[in-house]
Amino acid sequence: MSTTLLPEERPLDSHRRTKSSQSKRYGFFPGCVAKESCKELFNSTMLLADKLGIELIELTAASCCGASVVNDVNGDVARVLNARTYAQAEVLGLDDVITICSTCTGHMRAANKELRENEERMSQANAILGKFGAKYQGNVTVRHLLWLLIDDIGLDRLRSMVVRPLNGLKVAPFYGCHIIRPESVNGWESARNPHSLEDVIEAIGGEAVDYAGKTRCCGFHIQLEKDNVATDMVGQNMRMAQDHGAEAVITPCPLCHLALDGYQQDSAARWGRTDLPTFHLPQLVAFALGVPPEKLGLNKHLIDPRNVMVARELIS
Amino acid sequence: MAKITLDVFRFDEAVDTVPHRDKVEVDIPETTTVLDALEFAKAEVDGSISFRRSCRSAICGSCSMNINGITGLACKTPCNTVMDKNGTVKVDPMPNFQPMKDLVVHMDPFWDKYTRLKPYLQPPDKDEEHATERRVSPEDMKKLVAVANCVMCATCYALCPVVSVDPAFAGPAAIAYAYRFIEDVRDGERKERIAQISEDYLWLCAHCYACSYCPKHVDPNDRIIDVKRSAIAERVMMDERGPRHALIVSKTIKQTGMLAETEVIQGTIGRFNIKGLLKVAPLGLRMLSRGKMPPPFVKPIPKVDEVRTIFESLEVPV
Numbered sequence: 328m329s330t331t332l333l334p335e336e337r338p339l340d341s342h343r344r345t346k347s348s349q350s351k352r353y354g355f356f357p358g359c360v361a362k363e364s365c366k367e368l369f370n371s372t373m374l375l376a377d378k379l380g381i382e383l384i385e386l387t388a389a390s391c392c393g394a395s396v397v398n399d400v401n402g403d404v405a406r407v408l409n410a411r412t413y414a415q416a417e418v419l420g421l422d423d424v425i426t427i428c429s430t431c432t433g434h435m436r437a438a439n440k441e442l443r444e445n446e447e448r449m450s451q452a453n454a455i456l457g458k459f460g461a462k463y464q465g466n467v468t469v470r471h472l473l474w475l476l477i478d479d480i481g482l483d484r485l486r487s488m489v490v491r492p493l494n495g496l497k498v499a500p501f502y503g504c505h506i507i508r509p510e511s512v513n514g515w516e517s518a519r520n521p522h523s524l525e526d527v528i529e530a531i532g533g534e535a536v537d538y539a540g541k542t543r544c545c546g547f548h549i550q551l552e553k554d555n556v557a558t559d560m561v562g563q564n565m566r567m568a569q570d571h572g573a574e575a576v577i578t579p580c581p582l583c584h585l586a587l588d589g590y591q592q593d594s595a596a597r598w599g600r601t602d603l604p605t606f607h608l609p610q611l612v613a614f615a616l617g618v619p620p621e622k623l624g625l626n627k628h629l630i631d632p633r634n635v636m637v638a639r640e641l642i643s
Numbered sequence: 644m645a646k647i648t649l650d651v652f653r654f655d656e657a658v659d660t661v662p663h664r665d666k667v668e669v670d671i672p673e674t675t676t677v678l679d680a681l682e683f684a685k686a687e688v689d690g691s692i693s694f695r696r697s698c699r700s701a702i703c704g705s706c707s708m709n710i711n712g713i714t715g716l717a718c719k720t721p722c723n724t725v726m727d728k729n730g731t732v733k734v735d736p737m738p739n740f741q742p743m744k745d746l747v748v749h750m751d752p753f754w755d756k757y758t759r760l761k762p763y764l765q766p767p768d769k770d771e772e773h774a775t776e777r778r779v780s781p782e783d784m785k786k787l788v789a790v791a792n793c794v795m796c797a798t799c800y801a802l803c804p805v806v807s808v809d810p811a812f813a814g815p816a817a818i819a820y821a822y823r824f825i826e827d828v829r830d831g832e833r834k835e836r837i838a839q840i841s842e843d844y845l846w847l848c849a850h851c852y853a854c855s856y857c858p859k860h861v862d863p864n865d866r867i868i869d870v871k872r873s874a875i876a877e878r879v880m881m882d883e884r885g886p887r888h889a890l891i892v893s894k895t896i897k898q899t900g901m902l903a904e905t906e907v908i909q910g911t912i913g914r915f916n917i918k919g920l921l922k923v924a925p926l927g928l929r930m931l932s933r934g935k936m937p938p939p940f941v942k943p944i945p946k947v948d949e950v951r952t953i954f955e956s957l958e959v960p961v
Contacts, residue, residue: 359902363937364930388945390900395850397896399871399889401959408896408953455956459949508852509864519713519856539712544804544851551911552847552884554922559808560849589926627935 353475354421354467355383356412356435358428358581359391365581367624368607372427372472374622375613378488379480383425386415392431393438395505395548403451409438410452413467422466425475427609429580433505435469437512471506473523473579473608474515485530490617492532494639498611499536499573499603500524501564501587503580504544518542524577527608531615538571540564545586555597561586562594565601574635576605588629604632614641645673647722649684650733651692655744662742665689666731677725677732678706678717681746694746701858704794707801708746709735714801716858737801739810752810753797756817759843760836764824767831777829790823790866792859799854799863805847813843815854815863822866825873837870837879845870846885875960887911894961897954900944904937 361369376383389412391397393405412435416424426432442449443465453462470478476485507518516523521542525535543564546557565587568576578584587605595601610623620642625632636642647669654662667684675683678696685692697703699718706717711725711733726732740748766777799815800806806814813821821840824830845867854863875886891910895903912919930936944950954961 360904362901363904363941364935390944390947390950391896391902393896394892394902396889396892396902398868399885400875400893400961401957402868402872403957404893404954404959407957408950411949411953455953458952458956459946461949504849504851504853509855511855544849544853546804546849548850549805549847551888551908551923553809553844556805556809556812556847557849560804563804563808589930592929593926627933629929629933629935 351380351479352382352384352421354416354419354424355385356389356392356424356426356431356469357385358426358431359394360581360585361427365584365607367627368427368581368584368609371607371613371618371623372609374618375609375616378613378616378618379476381475381479384419384421386412386419386421386424388415392434395430395434398434403448405434406438406441406448407452407455409435410442410449410463411456411461413439413442414456414461414463416467417464418461422468424467424469425472426469427472427579427607428582429471429503429506429578430582431505432469432471433508433512439467439469440512470515471579473506473527476527476612477523482526482530485527485612489531489615491615491641493528493611493615494532494641496533496635496639496641497536497572497574498528498533498606499538499568499571499576500528500541501545501568501576501578501580501583501605502542503578503583504542506579507542524579524608527612528577531612533611536568536571536573538567538573540567545580545583546590547582547586550586550590557586558590558594559597561590562598562601565591565594565603566598568603569601573603574639575632576603577608577611578605579608581607591630602630604628604630604635606632644670645723646670646730647673647675647680647726648729648731649680650731651681651684651745652735652742653692653745654736654742656742657744665692667692671722673723673726673730674721676718677708677710677720677722677734680722680732681717681734692746693744702794704796707737707796707798707858709737709801714738714798715856716796716798719858737797739801739803739806740797750797753795753800753814753816756813756843757795757820759813759839760817760821760824761832762820762824764827764830765832766829769831779828783828786826787823790819790861793819793823793857793861794859796858799857799861802853802856804851804853805849809844809847811844812847813840813845815848815857815867816861817843818845818848818870819861819863819866822870825870833873834877834879837874837877840870841874841880841883841885845874846883846888884911887913890961893954893959895941897951897959897961898943898947899941900947900950901941903941905939906941 397405510518528535546560550557649667695705701719736742805812848867888911
C-alpha cells in the first residue's frame with residue numbers, strides 16, 4: 328500500500344517550500360466561492376492564519392482558476408488565466424501560493440505543470456501576458472492550506488498549539504477530488520489512500536472516521552445538469568460516513584461543502600436522514616486553536632454544526 | 644514464499660439469494676499477481692471459484708475486479724502491493740455491475756453503451772466503390788492511439804461515481820471510444836456521433852478523475868473534455884444545460900474575472916425557465932435564511948481588462 332511520501336522524498340519542484348514561505352509570508356488565492364457564498368471559509372482561514380503566526384497575502388487581482396468548467400470550452404484559457412495570477416504573485420515576491428479549495432488546487436497545479444514542463448505553452452501564455460506587460464517566470468508553487476499545515480507548521484507543533492481538543496469528535500474526512508486526483512498533478516499523497524485530513528483531525532483531538540466515500544465525488548460540478556444525480560452522490564457518501572460512525576464531516580473544499588451541506592436534506596428521501604454537519608478545514612482547526620466559535624460563521628451552515636459541538640461539550 | 648489469504652466474494656445467482664465470503668489460504672511468493680493467486684487457489688484449493696481471465700498480461704481486459712477496495716486488473720496487481728498487514732487480499736466483483744457468479748459480473752449494460760456508439764467507421768462515401776485505401780496521416784493517428792489501447796476492461800465504468808447513482812450515464816469508456824471515432828478523419832458522422840453521446844449524458848461527467856486510474860492510460864477523463872469541446876465547436880445541443888453551464892461560467896469570468904455564482908445558476912437553468920428555477924428555489928431560500936446567498940452581482944476584479952484580453956486572444960466563443 329502506498330503511503331504519504333516524506334517531505335524530502337517528494338518531487339522537489341512541485342511541493343517545495345520557497346523563500347517566501349520560509350519567512351512565513353504566503354501568496355493567498357482564496358478562489359471565488361470563499362468570496363461569494365462561503366465567506367465563512369475566507370474569514371476562518373484568516374483567523375487561523377493569525378493563530379498559526381503566518382501571513383496570508385491575498386492576490387486581490389487574481390482571476391478565477393477556471394473551476395474545471397472553462398476547460399470544456401477552450402483548452403488554453405484556464406492555463407493563461409492562471410499564468411496571469413502566477414505573474415502577479417512573482418511581482419509581489421510571493422512564489423508560494425496557498426489555496427483553500429480542492430478544485431482551485433488541482434486546476435492551478437495542472438496549469439502550472441503544463442506551463443513549466445512545456446516551453447511552447449509557456450511562450451504562448453507569455454505572448455498574451457506580454458500584451459499587458461506581464462510575464463510568468465515559472466517560479467510559483469501552488470499548495471493547499473492542508474499541506475501547509477502538515478509541511479510548514481507540522482503535526483507535532485499543531486498538536487502543541489491545541490487549546491480546545493475535539494474530545495474525540497468522530498469526524499469523517501471528505502477530500503474533494505481535485506486535491507488528490509489526478510495523482511500526476513497533485514501527488515502530495517496517495518490519491519487512493521490519503522491520510523492528511525485524518526492526521527489533522529487526530530492532531531486537533533478528533534477521531535477520524537474511515538469510510539470508502541472519503542475520496543469520492545460530491546457531484547458539485549453536475550448539480551445543475553440532471554435532477555437528483557448530484558444529490559444522490561451526496562446521499563451515498565454521507566450514508567457511508569454515518570454508517571461508519573461519523574458525527575460530522577470536514578472538507579478542504581468549499582464546493583464539496585456547498586454540496587454536502589446543501590443537499591443532504593434532499594438526499595434523505597433515497598438514502599435516509601444523515602444530517603451530518605460539514606466543517607470547512609480551517610473552521611475546525613481554528614476552533615481547536617482557540618478562535619472563538621462565534622467568529623467562525625458556524626451559523627451560516629444549513630446543517631448547524633453547533634448541535635454536535637454541544638453534545639461533545641465543545642461549546643455550551 | 645508467503646502465506647496469503649484470499650478473502651473471496653462468493654455468490655451464484657442460480658442458487659444463492661445472498662452472497663457469502665470464503666477465505667482461501669495459498670502459499671505463494673508475495674509478488675505473485677492477484678490473478679495468479681486466484682488461479683493457484685482454483686487449481687489447488689477450491690475449483691469452484693469463478694472469475695474471468697484470458698491473457699494474464701493486461702491485454703485482454705477480462706480480469707478487472709475490486710481488490711481491497713481498489714478496482715483494477717488482477718493480472719497487473721501484485722499481492723504485496725495491496726495486501727493488508729495480515730497478508731489478506733480481499734477480492735470482490737467490480738462495483739456498478741450485477742454479480743453473476745463470484746467475481747464474474749453481468750457486463751451487458753457496459754456493452755450496450757458501446758453498441759449504441761456504432762463502434763466502427765462510417766466513411767462519408769461508404770457506399771461507393773473504392774480503388775485505394777483511406778489514408779490517415781501519422782499526425783492524425785496520434786490523437787487516436789491512446790484510446791485505441793482501450794481493452795474494454797470496464798475498470799473506469801466500475802469506478803465512476805455517476806454510473807453508481809445513474810446508470811443512464813454513458814460512462815467514461817464509451818465516451819472515450821466515441822472520441823476515437825469523432826476525431827477519426829476517415830469518419831463521416833462526426834456531428835451525429837457528438838449528438839448521440841450528448842444524448843447519452845456526455846455532460847453528466849462530474850470531473851472527478853476517478854477514471855484516471857485506467858490501467859491502459861487511455862485517460863478517459865481528458866477525452867471526455869475533448870468531446871465536450873468538440874460539441875461546443877460544432878454547436879451540438881447548445882440548449883442543453885451542460886454547454887450552457889460551460890459557456891456561462893466562461894462568460895462571467897470574462898466579464899468579472901470571477902465565477903459569478905448567481906449568474907451561473909440562472910444562466911445554466913435559463914432565466915425564463917420558471918419550473919427549473921423553482922426546483923432550486925427551496926435550497927436558495929434555505930441559504931438565504933442563513934445569510935449564505937452569493938451576491939447577485941459580482942464586482943469585477945482589478946485589471947479585469949487583462950482577463951478580457953486573454954479570452955479575446957484565444958478566441959474563446961463567449
